Amino acid sequence: MTPAWRLVVAGALALGIGLGIGRFFYTPMLPLMQQEYGFDPAVAGLIASANFAGYLAGSLAGSLLRPGPVRLQAFRIGLVISALSTLAMGMTDDVTAWLVLRAIGGIASAFVMIAVAAFVAEALAPVSETGRIAWMFSGVGFGIALSGLLTEFFGSQVSSSTMWYIAGGLCVLALPFVLAEMGDRTLQASPKRPHRRRREPRPLPLVPLLINYTCEGLGYSVFATFIVAIIKSRPELAHIGDWSWVIVGLTGVPSMLLWAAAAERIGYAVALAVAFAVQIVGVLLPAFSDSGGVALLAAALFGATFMSITMLTLPLGRHGAGGRGFAILTAGWGAGQMIGPLVTGYMVTAGYDYHMALVASAAVLGFGLVVLLAAMAFRGPGVASDGRSAA
Known part of the structure; x- marks a missing residue:
């Protein structure tokens, strides 16, 4: 394995620890814990x-971290804490302790995400391997x-x-390899390959993009938190x-590559709008059908979009607000995803069913899509760096 691929694999394992399991293991665990x-x-x-x-x-x-020893140390601490906070969830049955552990785990996973993305991007960019x-x-x-x-078999x-x-x-178990491989790296450039001019994302105004991305945070988080519980609540x-959760993960694996390729052909903003529409369909399907096939299709549509929407959004707004666009968009998205599960939980406890929660979250996503389309319409046409129409 080349040094570049070792770094990529270490980054993938780190994100699997910090986000794939550290953040999202709670979703398939929720029905077991409630029972x-x-x-x-x-x-x-x-x-x-x-x-x-x-x-x-x-x-x-984490957005304040700069390259150097402090960022590396923050990553290592975050990765270890993410793994240990996951393990520690089994050591207690106290709700307050769970809240503290999940909050700590969330902080840790954010540090992992930001640091890993920076390490890998900074190492691959000089050798033209950002793909x-x-x-x-x-x-x-x-x-x-x-x-x-894990939840299916055990x-x-x-x-x-x-x-x-x-x-x-x-x-x-995965920590030693990741901790050894992940960090600031200088890679050797591969033999020169023909240069291909790439489509550059043409920024959207930050305010409508912030509204759009906040709606995504709220809308996606309802499905991402409760879908396994919703499906398991139906005996058949x-x-x-x-x-269904396995399918969310498997369809998420190639989604970044596929949507990146789509953005190259049709533009980042257009690809983002299409991804929103696909996700809305995925969120709505379980609300209107009790079919197992439909539930699995919904999981596939959701898995194919929820990570890629972030990938498509951030390049469109990162230069806004004097270069603080990334932090502002992340704040809006984070606020939205905090609200989504909280409101849904209280709605269901108050007597509403999950169907209404899914419809409501799809409506929020729909509003976000309308705001995005309006921003695209008022922005007007443009030309990408390769001479094609940009979006």
Whole structure:
């Protein structure tokens, strides 16, 4: 394995630990924990929101990190804490302790995400290998798929606390390789290849993009938190609940590559609008059908879009607000994803069903899409660096 690929694989494992499992293992675990401990959807939403709140805080703090020893140390601490906080979820049945652990885990996963993306991008850019970054992000999808497989094959045999131990233990096992390989690297350039001019994302106004991305944070988080619980609440579909989460992960693996290729052909903003439309369909499907096939299709559509929407959004707004666009967009998205599970949990506890929560989250996504389309319309046409029409 070349040094570049070793770095990419280490980055994928780090994202699998910090996000794929550290952030999203809670989704397939939620029905098991509710069955064992008996807490209601309001508490379930609160626990999810604690993790998202931690991620928001960690993202804002992590955006201040600069290249050097401090960033490397923050990454290493974040990665270890992410693995250990996952494992520690099995050591208690106290809701307050879960809230603290999920918040800490959210902070840690944000540090991992920001540092890994920086390490890999900074190493690959000078050797013209930035196309490999999409492979690194596939680690999130693999981690999600693994979390679904763990609950499918072991969830009915052991307690929920043991499940957290298993997931956390697997993360700990991967730490030595990641810690050894991940950091600031200088890579040797490969032999020169023909240069291909690439389409440059043409920025959108920051305010409508912020509204759009905040709506994404709220809308996606409802599906990402409750979809396994929703499917398992229907007796005839309970057997595919964990498999739906596996499909979310597996479709997420190639999604970054596919949407990046689409953006090259049709423009980043147009690709983003299409991704929003696909995600809205995915979120709505389980609200209007009790079919197992439809549920799995919804999972596939969601998995194919939720990570890629972030990839498509940030280049469109990162230069806004004097270069602070990335931090501002992340703050809006983080606030949205904190609100989504919290409101949904209280809605269901108050007597509304998950169908209404899915429709409401799809409506929020729809509003975000309308704002995006309006921003695109008023921006007017433009030309990409390769002479093609840009969007």
